Amino acid sequence: MTNQNTVQLAIKVSQHVDSYLQQIDQVSKYFATNQAVLKILSLIAQNGVPKTSYRQLIYSRTLDDTFANALTVTSTPTCSVYLYNDSGTYSDVFNDRKSSFRTVMRDAASRTAIENRQRVLYAAKNENSNAGNKRLISLVRGVFGLNGTQFGYIEVQDDYTELTKICDIGPTGQVIILDSLGKEVYPLSGRTEPNQADLKLGNAQNPAGSLTFTGGDLYAYAWSDFTGYTVFVKEHADAVLAPLIYLRGATYGTILVITLFALAMVYVISTILMVPIRKLRDSVVQVNLENMKLNVDEHSYSDEIQLLNSAFQDMLHRLKRSIEKTTILNREEMNARFAALQARIAPHFIHNVLYVISILAREKRTDDVEATCKRLSDMLRYVVHSPEETVTVGDEVAYALDYLSLQKQIYDDALNYNMYVDAESRRVLLPRLVIQPFVENSIHNGFKNKLPPWNIEVRCEVEAGRWNLSITDNGCGVDEETVRRLLEKAASEQREFSSVAASGETEITGMAILNTCSRLRLLYGALLGFEISTNAVGGTTVLISGPVQPERL
16 A cells, blocks of 8 residues: 555545544434424423423433434434533433533533534543443534523434444554544554654644654544544555555466466367267256256266266255255245244333333332232243244233233223133134234324223134134224225235335334234235224224134144
8 A cells, every 4th residue: 555545545534434423413413403302401491300200201201202213314323312401400311321421511621612502522431331342432512592592412422333443444554543632532542652642633734644653654644624633544564565465476376277277178178079078968958857867878988077977966966955955945934934023023112111110119109019010021021032933812812911001000090991802712823912012003093182081992702613803992093095005905915024114104004013914914824804994983993813723833
């Protein structure tokens, strides 16, 4: 690598670092101007830090949803977000690592920059982390209203995973990043090499160049006007010549291989007779799935022909094994797809349940805490640790009851439910997590715009060799167009699961419901029945039916 190439590499690394930090900066700007964030900080500025758990929960949910959605949209899901009010008495944390906010604010220059609506970058080690990557980089900026009033501060933080990828230039060199004060940003391990103490920081008048030290080490640097960072790429003298040495060896090797190949071809063509080859070809043409053997006279031709015949026989044997293996894989494809669909479902309300537990504990309702924890534990064990891909209706009903009991803790008297399952139905086999997604859909979508009381009824009965499962609610109901589109998707035998997951929908037409239909179809095939109807008095009924003996078993 020449001197100029090393400088270009330093510029390229600097540009990638800028692009990465600009992405984090855009995230911080989004949060600093987000209306939900500004509203909450404004309310805190006017009314003080909320004293009730309910108000704190509302603030926390709103901010967590805002942070999660923004980080997902901006492709920065690993970032942590810390929000503080102007006095620092209120904070909200999303994906906590270790905030650098207090350290940044202790520095007078950083504090002044933030008050002047500038961003501050800070690199630190997370000594409290048990993870392998203890290095963190934070971007802190102020949150201001339209009238210029400062409401608080936002800190967006990430570990060094992405920065390490950017700075990995292979074994031929090393990347070092210094800030405008000469402090090490990367690799943040302490500068021990004597040469590094003499590194010259870049500036606007001298943004890129190179330095050479005794011993042959070459340092190319590039300065960023966005961050004020100077990126250095260190190259040893031996690394500069390494590509030329490799190219010379590769050239000699290629010439040697070509020469040997040409000599071998001349030898083969000159020694093999055309007639035996044609007969061998005719024998190969006759090979098919019923005849996987070459019919060649093994005593009529030269040793080369016999070797070629043996090679073809070996190839046919391996081809036959490959066909058998492919057949087995195709047979197991349905099992793999079933497992993939099963694994995509998990409870979405754990955060709310944990918060309810904290409220119960604060109110010293120990019996309710114990009962709630046991139900949550049973649900998690059912979802995570069950090795069977199918369960009984009795298991599903028990799981749904635990789920409804926990929802009852959240919604209290607003939610009522009833279940009727006859004895024969309890032995019917279903995929795991069939009833709960429909119950969850009733709570989160069916009752969205309806005042309590909210009623849910689950019934399962066996009649004429078929089981019939119905889930009924008294919610807002579903319009005919939505029902039509859902039934079309549910009836499609060729629908791919990935297209549903990618859509991101969560309502009645969303992933959970269609996922459940797909898994039921894998188990019961064309004998599965699925209907959705709007009740005469309001609400929705989902009816699922199938034979007592699954088709897949």
